[in-house]
Amino acid sequence: MARGLLHLPAPQGARLLARDLIDTVRAAAGQLEATPGADALHDLRVAIRRLRTLLRSYQPWLGPAASPKVRRGLRRIASATGTTRDIDVQLAWIEQHASTFAAREQAGLTWLKRRLERRRSATLASLRRKEAKRLRRLTDFIGEEVREFCLPADPADRAHQPAATLAAVTGDLLGTLLHQFEPELDAIRSIDDRNRSHAARITGKRIRYLIEPLGQELSAGSDAVSQLKQLQDMLGEFNDANQFENLVARAQDQVAVRQERRFSKAVLNGKVLDEAWVGRMRERDPCPGLAALHERLDARQHECYARIEQWLHDEAFALRRRLHDMVVALCRTQIPDREIERKYLLRSLPDLVVGSAAQLIEQGYLPGSRVRERLRRIRMTGTERYYRTIKVGDGIDRAEFEEETTREMFASMWPMTEGKRVRKRRYRVVFGELIWEIDEFLDHPLIMAEVEIPHPSIDPEPPEWLRPYVVRQVSGEPEFLNVNLAR
Template sequence: MTDPRILSANDVKQWLTEALRRPAQEGARLMALHWLHQLAATRAAWQQQKADHAATELPALDGAARSNATERLHKARVALRRLRATARENNRVLDGTFDRKVSRALRNLGQATNAARDADVQRGWLEAEQESLPADARHEARRLLDQLVAESDADTTHVEAAFVQYFDSVADRLAARLGRYRMLRQVGMETTPLPFAHHLATRLDRAGTRLRRDIERIGDVQAQEAMHAVRIRLKRQRAVLAPFARTRPAIGAWFELASRGQDLLGAIRDTDLLARRARKAKLPALEAALRDIVLGHYMAFRHDWCDRLDDVLRTLEAAAQALRAEGSPVSLNGLPMEIERKYLLRGCPPVARAVPPVHIEQGWIPGQALRERLRRRYAPDGSVSCWRTVKLGPAEARIEVEEATPTALFDAMWPLTRDARIRKDRHAVPHGSHIWEIDVFLDRDLVLAEVELGAVSDQVTIPPWLAPYVECDVTGDPAYFNAVMARPEP
């Protein structure tokens, strides 16, 4: 990619470190450019090795060279997969940058590399594990391995042609498009752009709901469709979070957990495909051994994910919370801040009531200068999460430090809040670049609306669907502080 309009790989790498705080349109483009440059670089390295081998006039790659070539092609496939996942997960803020022609070209390239990928993985597995198989299966494995080696050589030639046909035809044009964007604003409306971190947090929230649904569909080892759906979702999660996993602990924790889940599901799929090949090749002993291995991988996934689903989703939610904090303002000493406006409503607007609520119960541990809040959230999908929070400063802009809390610790601390608790249903309604949270209190006749801002100077435009219900701004009124309104529970 030599077009002067294209941002260099070094520039993209440098700016990617700040992508989470940039507008969502820019952050998504930086991430897509990152994977596009990775794809070009790994493809070039793979090509160079092939050229170097051709110069030796040797008939075929030896074992070490073949392994090296396979690894380089694997890295190119990973970059391609993450580029396509970035396009899908950020389609709304990429504004048609990946048009039909580009998307079709990348899809065709992906399909062309799939066969080579499967043959490489299956060959690598047989080379590494054949000696551990039973004697009769080991003999059959060697026969199948010879077939896979021959197929791999043919697939490599096909992949090289696919890169020329599908990648070279769109790479420069796509990179140039990703290097610029437009932001349209309506006069009189909010002007603060949605940070990329908040956009990704929303994607994580949606992924959590879908993951729960798909994982709950996995009833046995035959649920290949549901396991495939989970694997694809985890791949997309890793694609959009990979650049930030090493520097943000909560994001890194979810990235590592998703990696282990994807690896287990990938092992199930790859071993299942190999077992099918063994059956097609009429190698019954090898097929039986492989089916036992598939079952072992499935039981490991069931133990780590299906049986611990709430813990898994709490890790995901902690990553989403970290992303929301990443895109939020910070104090001069670097602590996260909450800048919000609060409004008293005369009722819950129909637009908000149509949104399934999150049920919240929260309580405060006794204290004078310091009051720690405990909060338990029941999401519409049935997941439960627990949090500890400390807030300091005036209501308009205050330091807010919070972290996810294990259920056992929360349950141990919750009785301390008996004298100061609140229960409410929260309806979150996106509007413009903000999310309006409508709280309907369950222990009194009270409805409040809250909106978080990026800066104290931000101007708030009340949405048309909310304006008729607003009584007044109560942001600084202590009577409407949750900690003040909290009541004892029997």
């Protein structure tokens, strides 16, 4: 992927990504048609999942190429490949561990293996016969829809391009997924949380497929992708063991019923149940092998969960930090005139900023019921700058329209703010990807910290130098808005 993709307008960047994924899906489908093995099937499944993630994520910028009908068709194909893939995993597990089972348990493994092989043949034949045609139609349609947008942008048409870059859109998408992903990780607390671990696996996979094509342009992108893949593999093994155990449990029930019917039929037909007959039945009995397999799979789940638990303890925080930093970096190119911030009430001025350089800020608010314009003068190291600002909205996410003005304009409008003014010192501390601002109010016994963030889902932990001074977070509380503190 060419560098600079993130700075393209979102429709053009999304279509370039779609074009590359379409080529990957077509190549994987051709490989499966030529050599229908487990590796070829895996490559096709991964390619389809990545394409589905892209279409779902960038749907507003892809138009008909990401229509509900197209996505439903891809979901059906993905489901068809999923059945075959699960069987391949189960057959591979039996093949790998068969030699470790006792002689009397082999009959159960053989019985189950034959049954899985028959099912695989049927599903693979259906996949190659029906779904391959569907996939060709879909990829041809998507390819045609995205083709024209893969041309370089016409400079003469630049005025009509959307303001949002691919980076800004991706940052917003990543922030939303991260907001979902973190509580899903926190919810995995025991081996019984299988549904929760499955949900975390799916969301983690979507995050990985969202950022993976952009890894070369994202700081720490390759490290985050590597961690996500490691987590995905562990959660996948855990899920596979659980699914296989459930399948074996159903097979045990079916075999038990079949054995009971066979025994009853023999008795009713007057068959002599001699020792030789019983011996033959025992040799062919799948039950011991299925019971042993069920036990092994249960043990496998415990092994998988132990690794997951250790990973969550050792790696989860680092992954979250990388993803949060990625959201910050991506959303730096967010559409301007948007202020998203979190505020914290402090008990005193942090030692780190005591005695350091500060801005002296005087700001006042012009009369108004629906629209309140703010005037601001900032003094620091012998310089003065003046600004006019209007903010719209409530909570932590507001539109902000600001422009610098002249001393003369400020002086002419400042008297109208009489009785609605605030004075404060502001200290600024750069920490990681964020800038923390400490406001020491000069007309109130009040000290506050605020940090501007690129996405509402981000709730940064105050840094160590600030943490002892935090009373609580007051984001969105009206009494701590500057306009309400002004007097």
